[in-house]
Amino acid sequence: MTDTGTLHTRDDRAVREVPHALVAARAANDAKAFADHYADDATVVLPGGVFHQGxxxxxxxxxxxxxxxxxxxxxxxxxxxxxxVDGDTAVVVSRSGLLLPGGETLPADRLRRATWVLSRRGDAWRVAGCHNCPA
Structure with missing residues (x-):
């Protein structure tokens, strides 16, 4: 029998790792590693009307x-x-933003809030949807 409290804690940690892995891939300028955290059918909405599918x-x-x-x-x-939310779906709201080369602090005009919907695909959590807007 599985302890649901332990399972929930393990899932919570794994879900929290996704944004951190995306930050690491971005720091490495590694588009493949970045995209590998997204589901094949993911949707992304960014400021300025940017929309990506897949x-x-x-x-x-x-x-x-x-x-x-x-x-x-x-x-x-x-x-x-x-x-x-359940065994295969999670919602993450994060404080996010872009630091330009040489930047150490996030300027207020680049502060964003992102809402991520993650789904478990096999043994990994993947981004199923992301919406990013000014904070």
């Missing part, structure tokens, strides 16, 4: 961004709220 589109977008305007940038993404 892991392949996320990878293409991040490849171009890392080669151009986001080269050398890093990000901040700290979970503020984590809810494991």
């Amino acid at each position: 892991r392949a589109e996320v990878r293409r977008y991040m490849t171009a961004a890392f080669a151009g305007p986001l080269r050398g940038s890093t990000s901040v993404d700290e979970p503020e709220s984590v809810r494991v």
Whole structure:
């Protein structure tokens, strides 16, 4: 018999690791590692009306961004709220933002809130949907 409290704690930790893994992939300018955390059918909505559908589109977008305007940038993404809704779905709200090369603190005009819907796919948690907006 599985202790549901232990399972919930393990899931909570695994879910919290997803934003941290995305930050690490972004710091490495690694579009493949970044996109690997997204489900094949993920949806992403960003400020300015940017909409991406699917892991392949996320990878293409991040490849171009890392080669151009986001080269050398890093990000901040700290979970503020984590809810494991059921055994295979979680919702994370995080404080996030973009640090340009050489930046050490997040300027107020780049502070964002992101809402992530994660789903368990096999043994891993993947981003099924993400919405990012000014805080």
